[in-house]
Structure formats: C-alpha cells, structure tokens
Amino acid sequence: MQLSTKARYATRAMIELAFNYGKGPMQLKEIARRQDISEKYLEQVLFPLRTKGYIYTQKGSRGGYSLSMAPEEITLYDIIQTVEGSLAPVACVDNAGACNRVDICVTRDVWSRLKNIVIQELKSINLADLVVEQERKKKESGSNIMYQI
C-alpha cells in the first residue's frame, strides 16, 4: 500500500506552485531545488499534470510552470490520480474482467470500499488547504532558517 514517489513528488511540487500562484511561472529547476528532487525525474512526473490541464507551462527563456487554476480547485485526488493512475487497491475493483471470481468474491467489495474512502479523503484536501497549513507550521516552529517549504 505504498504510494509511489511520483505521487509524493507531484504533491510537493504542486504545493510549491500553489505558493507561487499569481506570481508568474516558476522554473522546474527551482521547484526541484527547493524540494530536493531530481530535475529530470520531476519533469516526467509533472508531464501528465500538464496534459490533464492542472498546470500550464511556458517554454523558452523565462518560462516555467504555473497552476492553471486556483489552488482551491485542485485536490490531492486530482494530483495523485493523475500521476499514479487508479487508486484501486486491487485490479478487479476497476476491471471486473481481471478475475473470474468477481461474482462470488466478498473481498472485492471490501477493496472497493477501501478505494472509495481513500478517494473521499483525498478529494477533501485541496492545495489551498495545504498552503494554509504550511503557513501555520512555519509560524508555529518560528523558524526562518528553512528556505525550503
């Protein structure tokens, strides 16, 4: 039940973009540096978020990444589902043909419920929530030595 690093990296990168919302494009290099993620890998991770329309990219000099919509409008479900694919804990939940016992299998119902509660939880959290929470943490710790989020 581990989440891939893709999902984690994408989430952290999107939080950076949420912080930068309304301030123009932010370079991949900068995101990668602040979050300590390989540039080249992050590039691949973010790609599907662009094709799905959550981020806008500007090519060329002074280009970069920015959110295509307000942080309030992007949930963790949007992000994770995009980079990770389905959140079904087992394949048969999405695709009944994956197993020939679906009609009689009680565990499938369980996995299905599990998927739903995870989705529900992830949908309940948007990027703006995380920005607020982040600000709170920063104040609470009283630290100013952390340039990283």
Place this chain on the structure above:
Amino acid sequence: MQLSTKARYATRAMIELAFNYGKGPMQLKEIARRQDISEKYLEQVLFPLRTKGYIYTQKGSRGGYSLSMAPEEITLYDIIQTVEGSLAPVACVDNAGACNRVDICVTRDVWSRLKNIVIQELKSINLADLVVEQERKKKESGSNIMYQI
C-alpha cells in the same frame, strides 16, 4: 497504492479457514485448490499469521491449518498488517527519521491521516462478517455449481 497478492491471498485463505472453523484442520492443499493459489507460495504467505498466533498448524499426517480464535476476533487489519507490514502510504509516517523534512512537511500529515482511515476501515471488518456476506452472496446468486468460495 496496490495491495500485494500476499494480502489478497492471505485474506482469501483466512476466509476459507473461517468457514472451516470448528471442523478440525484444513490442509494447505485444499485451501490452495479452492482459492486457486500456488501451494508453495500460500505456505509462505500464511507463515507469519502462524507466528502471530492467528492460525494454528498441526504438522504430520491429517494435519493442517485452523484459526486459533473465533472468526469474530480476527479483523482484516490483523491479517493484512501481518502479511504486508505497515499500512503507511509513505515511510516517514512510521519513521520520522526516514526524511529530514518531517518538521515542516504538510504532506506527511495527510499521509498519516490516510493511513489511519485505512486502518480504521480494515479494523471494522472481521472474518465472521465476511462469512455472513459470503453466504448471502451464495444464496442470492442461487448458484450451486461453485464449490469454490
């Protein structure tokens, strides 16, 4: 976020044992046949459930596997946690030392909540529940050609 086959196999095998509860030992071969799982692999999958005390095994001729306690007392959490290890979606949730940003990371809180709701759900379901549900399904389908659960 995929569950391993270990977790699925263990769950299905435990349901077989729940059906067989009070009827003496059930052979691995029989469980494997009914659930269409490799015998040798299932053997390894069930091993930790024995060391944790959920199942009792009798060696030798006429030996086999049986639940060590009533089906009501064994939850899906018990089973899955035993064979799969922690249900934390990312390592830092269990082990703060896994990452040096735990103090400032808001996503960690999210993953932590995610872990908790999954655990809560899995703890809410025990083997007796699944046996009942299975019986219901069997009746509903009106099928008697399925010797398999």
Place this chain on the structure above:
DNA sequence: ATAATTCCTATTATTATAGTAGTATTTATT
C-alpha cells in the same frame, strides 16, 4: 544570435514481488 527554458524519447539500475524447488521434520495410521 544567444542563453535559458521546456519537450520528448530512450536507456538503465535498483528493488520488490511473486513464484518455484527441494529437503527436513513431524505425526497419524497400519
């Protein structure tokens, strides 16, 4: 024209999962 950036494709290393195999040990039955 140049430098800075994203875009795209291919390759590789590492790890975890899933499974196979063989032998040792135990025990009921005869």
Place this chain on the structure above:
DNA sequence: AATAAATACTACTATAATAATAGGAATTAT
C-alpha cells in the same frame, strides 16, 4: 517399526515496476 501425508524451512529465480539518468530537439525572451 514402517509408511504416507502433511507442515517447516531455506534457497533460488523470474518478472515487473519504480526511479531514475541522459541527451538532444524545440521554443522563446533578451
């Protein structure tokens, strides 16, 4: 005591997914 049937244990292997790395093409501001 011998035998057959079962679990216990250990080692190995194949496959697939993940997590990168690498390099050049395309685009754009200056």
